[in-house]
Amino acid sequence: MAFGAKVEGQTFGTATTAPIGINLLRLEENLSAAHLRLARTTIEHLSWLECIEKYDRPHTLFYLDLPYWGTQGYGVEFGLEQYGAIANIARKIGAIANIARKIKGSMIISVNDIPEMRQTFSGLYNEAVVLKYSIGNNRHQGKELIIRNFT
Numbered sequence: 001m002a003f004g005a006k007v008e009g010q011t012f013g014t015a016t017t018a019p020i021g022i023n024l025l026r027l028e029e030n031l032s033a034a035h036l037r038l039a040r041t042t043i044e045h046l047s048w049l050e051c052i053e054k055y056d057r058p059h060t061l062f063y064l065d066l067p068y069w070g071t072q073g074y075g076v077e078f079g080l081e082q083y084g085a086i087a088n089i090a091r092k093i094g095a096i097a098n099i100a101r102k103i104k105g106s107m108i109i110s111v112n113d114i115p116e117m118r119q120t121f122s123g124l125y126n127e128a129v130v131l132k133y134s135i136g137n138n139r140h141q142g143k144e145l146i147i148r149n150f151t
Contacts, residue, residue, distance in 0.1 A: 048082075052089065052103065060105030068112035083111070083120045090124055090149040106150045113143035121147045 023030075044051060052062060064086060067078045090107045111117040113128050126147045133140055 048086065049089075056104050058104045062103075062105060062107045064107065064109045066109060066111050069114060069116055071112070080116065080120070083117065087121045087124065090121070090147070092149070103149070107148065109145075109147040111145050111147065113145045117145055121145070124149055125151065 044054075046054065048064065055062075066083065066086070067076075069080065069083065086109065089103050090109065092102045109121065109124075111121070118126070124147050126145050129144050129146055131142050131144055133142055
């Protein structure tokens with residue numbers, strides 16, 4: 001959706017030390033290469049739940065890169081209850097809208113490593129990882145939880 005999760009106020013940088021990103025003399029070649037890379041790709045405009053319902057099969061692997069809880073700038077409301085609903089589906093228990101949900105496939109979830117996320121996703125396999133962020137002049141280390149519902 002956006003580079004570095006910057007959904008609002010997006011800008012495109014320029015540099016005098018690097019070639020421009022678009023070469024009009026190679027446009028047809030670039031479009032052909034993009035077409036080949038995307039030929040077997042389906043792009044959906046669905047909620048996370050609708051996507052899981054549509055594609056859930058025993059052989060499906062879902063990767064959910066969720067918004068970091070407690071951060072700003074995503075431009076979309078994503079309340080703590082949504083994380084809880086995802087956790088319940090990953091645990092293969094619970095109900096949403098009075099309909100029991102049991103995922104058939106496997107799920108990997110990445111979230112920020114904070115107490116609220118550890119509590120929400122308790123009971124699932126998780127691993128804390130340290131990441132180095134380097135977007136623009138913003139360089140720092142952060143911690144993320146990688147959560148999965150399989151061994």
